[in-house]
Amino acid sequence: MIFKKGELFNGPGGFAWAAKHAKVEANGEVYSIEHAWSNDYDVSACETYKHNICPDKPDTVYHGDVRELDINSLSDIDAFIYGFPCNDFSVVGEKKGFDGEFGPLYTYGIKVLKRFQPKWFIAENVGGLQSANEGRAFARILRDMVDAGYKVTPHLYNFANYGVPQSRQRILIVGFRNDLNVQFRVPAPTHGPGLPFPFKTAYEAITDPPIPEGALNHDMPKHTKKVIEFLESIPPGQNAWYEGIPEHLRLNVKGARMSQIYRRLDTVSPSYTVTGSGGGGTHMYHWEEPRALTNRERARLQTFPDSFEFKGPKDKVRQQVGMAVPPNGAKVIIEAVLKTYAGVPYDHIAPKWDIDELLNQTTILV
Template identity: 30%
Template sequence: MKVVSFFSGCGGLDLGFEQAGFEVIWANDNDPAVFETYLLNHPHTYLCRKDMRELTMEEIPECDGFIGGPPCQSWSEGGKQLGLDDERGRMFLTYIHFIQAKQPKFFVIENVKGILSDKHFPTFKKMLGQLKDAGYVVHYQLMNAAHYYVPQERFRVIVVGVRNDIDVKYQFPKPDISCFITLRQAIGEITEEPRKYTLELVDMEYEKWLNHDVYMGPFDDRYMARNRVRGWNEVSYTMQAKARNCPLHPQAPKMIYVSRDKQIFRPGYEHLYRRLSVRECARIQTFPDHFRFIYHDVCDGYKMVGNAVPPRLGRAIAESIKECFASVLSESCSILVATYRNENQLRMSLENRLYYVRADLRAGAMRFSQGMKAPHYLFLHKSGSYILLILKEVEPRLVSSMYLENLGFHPSGDQYWVFEILDVETENRTECIKNYVSEHGGMKMKPYILELKL
């Protein structure tokens, strides 16, 4: 299934959906600080860098689902709690407008638990009502990432909507409260000292650990008002977007309580109190070690990591949606309907286990997005003869005419899409799909893709 992503940031939620087998075909974020990181780690996704309020409906591609977490500062219990009186809070309404207009099969919205507070809950319920009136069955739940194998206490409100003309029943993923991932399990093997920064530019050349950089700015009074250390055998505090509010490394003993608004570092152990590095935060957020964050100011690294949805939580949500749609997906498939020139070309296609179509802009050519997998079937026809082939569900390859000539084909263009053939389908299925093609698309000379509902 194909999804588009809004408020994408560095792509934590996107990564979770990709890990669950979804295709993130298009993403949107207008923060320049995330561009390089997103493009590096999501090479098959088109990143739209426009302010979403300037987008037209035509710019948003057709897809199965929308995913995204509108800015949370307006709803956070620790902020000014301006809600819709804040421009960032109104971005939630923009997202709802897109859902209303484009009508994807499903959507996901992620936000902070403050949106369920007494102050904001009436507004939240009205927004859910708008989504229901737009034609969706809307579910919401407060989820703790620690219950989904994320080594931190992180509460987030997740909203999932499924279009009400689709006969499925959605259920949130079941929490596992019996198994917590501890800080030792998450970051215990990172024993090297991080590189220390305050205001200087970050050196992006690394050795073993990518982004093992730590912010060493001063601790303000508000930070020192409570303990910031969790032990090795505990889960972490919530990862923060602001570097100065990042939790402290578990190598230090817990801070000493002095008064309601004051705690201090344990005397004699002051040297152990440092913030977690960007890489340690990324591990606690469940980003893989190869996921590289690009930044010149270390604070931007913390911001990208802290603002992200933990990929493992995103994957749990994605898999619950995939399971919900499983019955629908099992009853549908896509077919590439095309012709073959003669029996010799068909024989060579079967021997080489490939079929090709033009990839330029001429009549009869086809265009494919990067990362798009091949259709399930290839239905070939010629003068009343036909054959149904099963294709490998891999991305079509773009090849030159020379590549095909070396295999014995005789192409007449420059570039071609190559589809890999897995096997020949059974006679009964071939006859069934032949009838469907005849009724719904016809035996056209130009290749086209037909979505089949069995």
């Protein structure tokens, strides 16, 4: 069975790459996913998506504001994925939730669910979503998904527990249409202490195998002499506030000290979260060489294959890499979705939240 997939806020295609390569064989049948259409407002992300996901169907990637997208003109789908913008739900920033510019954009995914009634969907957002608007935003979003006709399973995933060489926590909401009478179960973590496999480290991700010369998106960054000297005084795993930094090099910063500022990777653990920012010492920094990571190294931490080419200028590539869903982590979730539909059992754990308790105990926004 082939599920035809629609996608909003497609980004560079982390989820789409995972969907393109996910397959489950059961009951004498192969369950897989095929791209039907997608949308994003960022032109560079759209070009990246076209190039890597659907080079034979570039016209099916609609560039533009989702608020101006004619949903009724899109082709029928039976699977839907959307990582609605997280700016207003992030723990970094003002956390405006529904009161911000981006908070209400999740409703366009609800419109797709109501219009096409796909068999299943996956929605993705940052962990900060659970506390936005004192938790009411999360409950409102879940309520709208349930009212659209879906049995939903929300969970807070750390992709490091699924073999991604990066500590990255994201809320994923998986929904199956009510009439299918199936219940999605959260796949059991596989990597970490006491689990079948150890965490994959940032060192392994970047060095094994070595990134070849001339690799795509692998331009080396340039730094001033002072920045190089500054980085040389910071050990692996430490940041700009390391006490051993010489006095004349220390940053004069008042107020909050963010831990990722000039933070160098550790060789024995997953990396910290890859983000789309880059100013003020947030590029992510090599554990040994006194420099920021290249975009290809950051893409390795996000588990994009070296053959995946990001389009656009360097800052746009950095943004795309940081905002993407790690393909290898997404593939675990998508394969669990396919197994659920096919009736194939797999190891699972209890979700972080009981959906009925969430909806019953939380005041819903109106």
